[in-house]
Amino acid sequence: MAAPYDLKDDSVVVIIGSGAGGGTLGNELAQKGIDVVILEAGARHEYEDFINDEWDSFGQLAWVDKRTTSGDWRVAKDFPNLPAWIVKSVGGSTVHWAGASLRFQEHEFKDLTHYGKIEGANLLDWPITLAELEPYYAKAEDKMGVTRTNGIEGLPGNNNFKVLKAGADKLGYKECHTGNMAINSADRDDRMSCQQTGFCFQGCKWGAKWSTLYTEIPKGEATGKLEVRPNSMVQKIEHDKSGKVTGVVYIDKDGKQQLQKARIVAVAGNSIESPRLLLNSESSMFKDGMANSSGQVGRNYMRHTTGSVYGIFEKPVHMYRGTTMAGIIRDEARHDPSRGFVGGYEMETLSLGLPFMAAFLDPGGWGRSFTSALDQYSNMAGLWIVGEDMPQENNRITLHKDEKDKHGMPIANVNFSDHPNDIAMRDHAYKQGVALYEAVGATRAFPTPPYPSTHNLGTNRMSEKAQDGVVNKHGQSHDIKNLFVSDGSQFTTGGAENPTLTIVSLAIRQADYIAKEMAAKAI
Amino acid sequence: MVTIFNRKAAPPGRVEKSGISRRDLLKRGGTLSLGALLVISGNAIIHPQAAWGLETSNLKPETMASLLQLARDIYPHDQIPDRFYAIAIKAYDTKAGTDADHKKLIEDGIANLDQKAGKGGYIGLSWEDDRLALLRGIEETPFFQTVRGGLVTGLYNQKDIWPYFGYEGESYSKGGYIARGFDDIEWL
Numbered sequence: 001m002a003a004p005y006d007l008k009d010d011s012v013v014v015i016i017g018s019g020a021g022g023g024t025l026g027n028e029l030a031q032k033g034i035d036v037v038i039l040e041a042g043a044r045h046e047y048e049d050f051i052n053d054e055w056d057s058f059g060q061l062a063w064v065d066k067r068t069t070s071g072d073w074r075v076a077k078d079f080p081n082l083p084a085w086i087v088k089s090v091g092g093s094t095v096h097w098a099g100a101s102l103r104f105q106e107h108e109f110k111d112l113t114h115y116g117k118i119e120g121a122n123l124l125d126w127p128i129t130l131a132e133l134e135p136y137y138a139k140a141e142d143k144m145g146v147t148r149t150n151g152i153e154g155l156p157g158n159n160n161f162k163v164l165k166a167g168a169d170k171l172g173y174k175e176c177h178t179g180n181m182a183i184n185s186a187d188r189d190d191r192m193s194c195q196q197t198g199f200c201f202q203g204c205k206w207g208a209k210w211s212t213l214y215t216e217i218p219k220g221e222a223t224g225k226l227e228v229r230p231n232s233m234v235q236k237i238e239h240d241k242s243g244k245v246t247g248v249v250y251i252d253k254d255g256k257q258q259l260q261k262a263r264i265v266a267v268a269g270n271s272i273e274s275p276r277l278l279l280n281s282e283s284s285m286f287k288d289g290m291a292n293s294s295g296q297v298g299r300n301y302m303r304h305t306t307g308s309v310y311g312i313f314e315k316p317v318h319m320y321r322g323t324t325m326a327g328i329i330r331d332e333a334r335h336d337p338s339r340g341f342v343g344g345y346e347m348e349t350l351s352l353g354l355p356f357m358a359a360f361l362d363p364g365g366w367g368r369s370f371t372s373a374l375d376q377y378s379n380m381a382g383l384w385i386v387g388e389d390m391p392q393e394n395n396r397i398t399l400h401k402d403e404k405d406k407h408g409m410p411i412a413n414v415n416f417s418d419h420p421n422d423i424a425m426r427d428h429a430y431k432q433g434v435a436l437y438e439a440v441g442a443t444r445a446f447p448t449p450p451y452p453s454t455h456n457l458g459t460n461r462m463s464e465k466a467q468d469g470v471v472n473k474h475g476q477s478h479d480i481k482n483l484f485v486s487d488g489s490q491f492t493t494g495g496a497e498n499p500t501l502t503i504v505s506l507a508i509r510q511a512d513y514i515a516k517e518m519a520a521k522a523i
Numbered sequence: 524m525v526t527i528f529n530r531k532a533a534p535p536g537r538v539e540k541s542g543i544s545r546r547d548l549l550k551r552g553g554t555l556s557l558g559a560l561l562v563i564s565g566n567a568i569i570h571p572q573a574a575w576g577l578e579t580s581n582l583k584p585e586t587m588a589s590l591l592q593l594a595r596d597i598y599p600h601d602q603i604p605d606r607f608y609a610i611a612i613k614a615y616d617t618k619a620g621t622d623a624d625h626k627k628l629i630e631d632g633i634a635n636l637d638q639k640a641g642k643g644g645y646i647g648l649s650w651e652d653d654r655l656a657l658l659r660g661i662e663e664t665p666f667f668q669t670v671r672g673g674l675v676t677g678l679y680n681q682k683d684i685w686p687y688f689g690y691e692g693e694s695y696s697k698g699g700y701i702a703r704g705f706d707d708i709e710w711l
Contacts, residue, residue, distance in 0.1 A: 052693035055680050158700075159708040166711050195699030205695045315710040320690065322705035354690035358679035366597045366662070366671055367655070374679075375600060378689025440711070 005037050005227050010261035012037050013514070014248055015268055016234045016277065019092020020503040021487035022268030023212025024143075026228075027220035028511030034518065035225055037260060038217075039232040039250055041269070042088035045095075047214055050203030054356045057202035061095055063088035067272065068400055071417040074449045078363035083414040084303075085452040086270055090230050091213025093270065093454070094500065095203045098325035099183040099210065100348060101146040102497035103137050106130040107335050108343075108388065111493045114335060115342040120419055121390035122300055126492040127464040127473040136505040144182035144210040144504065145189055153185045154178045155194060158322025160349045163311070163381040167436035168329050175330040179348070182210035182500075183323060189215065196322040198351070229253075235409050237265055237281040237290055237483070245290075245483045251407050264514065264523060266475075268486040268507075271301060271456035275397045275489060276412040278460065278470075291460070291477040291485075296470050298398055300391035300461055301414065302494040303453035305422045307385045307430060308350055310361075311437025311445040312376040319351035319381050327383075332432065333496045341424040344496045345387025347433060352382070360451050373446065381437060385429040386455070388496045390419035397459050455499050460489040474513040475506060482523045486510055561588050570605055577609045581619035582629060587612060589633045589646050590670070596654050597671050598678055600687070607684050611677035615670070625669075632666030 005012050013029055015022045018040040026038045042063075051057040058064075062085060069076035069083045076083075087093045107114040109126040117123065141149040148154050155178045157165065168176035183204075184193045194208040207214050220226035231253035238259070239245045247261040267274045275298035279289035289297050327349030334344050352360060354377055362370055373380075395417065399410035418426075430447040437445040463469025466478035475490045477483040486507055488499045495502070517523045562569045563584045568591070569576040579587045590612040591605060619626035637644035639657050648654045661667050678684065685692050694700060 052695045055676060156706060158705045162706065162708050162711055194701075196701040196705035197694050197699030198705075199694070206699075313710075316689070317708060318689070318691075318704065321694075321700040321703075353692070354685055354688050355676070355680045359675050364668075364671075368599055371599050374688065375602070 005035060007258055007260050009035070010246070011035060011263050012261070013264045013266065014039065014260055014262035015266045015486065016248065017041075017092055017268035017270065017273070017487060018090050018212060018217060018228060019087070019268065019270065019487065020094050020097075020212065020500045021507045022266065023091065023094065023216045024504050024507035025266055025268065025486045025511055026226050027212075027216035028508055029514065030220035030223045030225035032511065032515045033223075033225060034515060036220065036227070037262075038226065038228045039234050039248065039260065040090050040092075040228060040230050041233045041273075042090060042230060044090040044228070044230040045203070047203060047205055047207045047211075050199075050205045052197070052199045052202060052205065054202065054353045057199070061087045061089050061203060065405060066403070066411055068403065068411065068413045070413060070415045071395065073416045073418060074363075075452055076416070078449070079452050082452050083416075084270075084272055084456050085454050086456065090217065090228060091211045094211040095213055096201050097209075097211075097454075097500055098200050098348075098498070099181045099323075100325050100328070100498040101141065101144060101180050101182045101501040102346070104130060104133075104495040104497055104502055105333065105335075108493065108495040108497075109133075111343075118342065118390065118421065120392060121421070122393045123391065124461070124463060124468055124492050127462055133502075133505055133509070136509045137501065139508050140501055140504040143215075143508075144501070145184055146501070147179065147181045147183070147185050148177070149180060152188070155181055155183060155185045155323055155326040156196075157327065158196060158349075159317050160319035160322070160351055160381050161327035163313075163317055163440055164327045164329065164347075164349050164383060164436070167440045170439035171432070171436055173329050173331040177328065178326040179328045181323070181326055183326070184208045191215075194323055198320050198322055198324065200324040233407065234269070234277060235280065235407065237267075237277065239283065239285065239290070239480070243285060243480055245480055264482045264484065264518070266484040266486045266510075267460070270487055271459045271489040272397055272412050272414060274485060274487055275459040276399065279397075279399050280409055291470050291479050291483055293479050294463075294467055294469055296461060296468070298459050299393050299396045300458040301395040301397055301416060301456070302389050302391055302458040302491070303416065303450075304455040304457075304494055305345060305385065305387040305389040305425050305429075306450040306455075307426050308382055308448045308451075309385070309430060309433030309437065309445060310373070310380050310382045310448065311434075311440070311442035312373065313379045313381065313440070313442055316378050317381045318378055319349075320353055324351055325349055325384070332429065339428055341421045341428065343388035343421070343425065345385050345425055345429050346496055346498075347429070347436075348384050348386060350382045350384035361448055363449070373444070376444075383433055383436070385426065385433065386496065386498060387425045387429060388494050389422045391458055391461070391493060392417070392419055455488070455494070457488045457491040457494045457499060460485045462490050462492045475510045476513070484510060484514065561591070563588060568609075575606050575609070577613060579616050581626060582616045586630055586633045587616060589636065589644065590615060590629070592646050592654070593633075593636070593670060594674055594678070596651065596658060598674055599651075603684060603687055607678065607681055610681060611674050614673060614677050628666055628669060632664070632670070635666070636661070
């Protein structure tokens, strides 16, 4: 059923990446009768192939191709070649994601307006409003089966949630529930309901969690208008004399270089790979990289202000049982500068298995303060902080000057340093998290540092004016009409919310726009 | 290959692949007794009480015995038997077979610790605090970081160790926890 397209077919839309952005865009276009080729760098692992084992699964799914790091973030010291924990597999990071699906708040589309100019931050308003995106949020929530929307019940609370909720009640937090999760609480969309297995990050073996791998992609393929080519690593986007893109050069599954012609190219390789590809697509016409007249490609890299807090109790919790992130407190997500920072943060349940807890509890740590915490693993509860971080021009993805991957493409360097606002927010959140667990009787509560980034955002940002960003309100390059960005790299600012729902909503909206422009022969 | 024997799996009276019985071992001249726990014989370190042995192929057995103590000092879990630490450090011995730099790093690192510890070497320091004082002086060295870093997966990713921490591992084959206590907390 999946349509194989010819390499010379220049009528196709080529999408690079098959995750939340690329996979959704591919299906949406295919449903409209548009021919699509998705080139995915990773292999295709179906959900029955997933592994309930943290390190084995990491080996199967994670993007472990070498990257380098710089800046003052602790990840650069602890995991110098693993800045991000994201996926290289069909479905992209929707295989690994936790399922939390939150809409941005209205003010988070207008940071500059609401927060004002902040020293060191490259703040800008999005060129769209919440009201403009709301119809697409609604479509995305229905598509993904988000709980507490469309009459879908919330997930049942697991032990980790119950501890969180008890602490939230003690602290007087009002908005605490099992989340808006793209995880089936009952059978829906030919997928079964959550079985509380607890390996959400390792790929849901039941298919209960929405992933493009077993929703958007097979639906698109069933139209006969979508071909997904796994193990296809794109190196360069080509263009003609007029500056329009004409195709992409990629390494195929057999290690051979190929050229796929295209009418339109959409880049959706995540906020590290997407700017890497644009920067590597430099030419005599585009000396600083493709779509980069603003100089903003690769800049304003955001990763959310994150961190975790764990509490140890006298009696068992077994936090790893059940849906990993079905628990949220939203009270701190508001913008309230009286706390000493702009923007806000969410607190969400989190647990890691013992092997990853050992790796992430205190990277580099050793001795009895470390091991005595691990000894209490079964009596532990955990939460994750996800807050808005400040876009900064020098937090950026660049091409490494010397090091290249096995096919000769320069690897990416990820430079990141915290903004003072990020630090103030994280400290506030750590304090609240510790207070929350102590309120429930924790005998010990402690923060853990940010893990390698799972939310990578902002490196090809949207802007009203071409001079301020890379793409317009439709994710279309300011410089090149038939070049689009379809992943989280188009975020102007990051909001406090897990980004996937917004990425999917933008992709649905972008598909409408692309179809309209194609019909009008504008692209 | 890590050769770890336990009482149930090993043939009666045998604790080591080459056929040395525990009694033979204890009688044999030329063995080196390391505290009350470990015995070195030929190219193996042997734990007579727990009845396991660890063959070394590339590192000196004395080095492996010190590594075992070092591993316990870096990630001390008093409820975890030595054999899990032995499995974890076997990886350094294996790597030493193909990587001369690694072999030198480990051998020199242990020799340095022994030298700093004085008579009796690192393993001869009976008090944990004395050993930790030495380790704090070398914790930034590539030697220490190599040993520590390897243990993070070498120790904690052993499935057989997880029950000691109350971690249940794989759950899909058991139908997840939907009927097995995902929400069974009662003390709140």
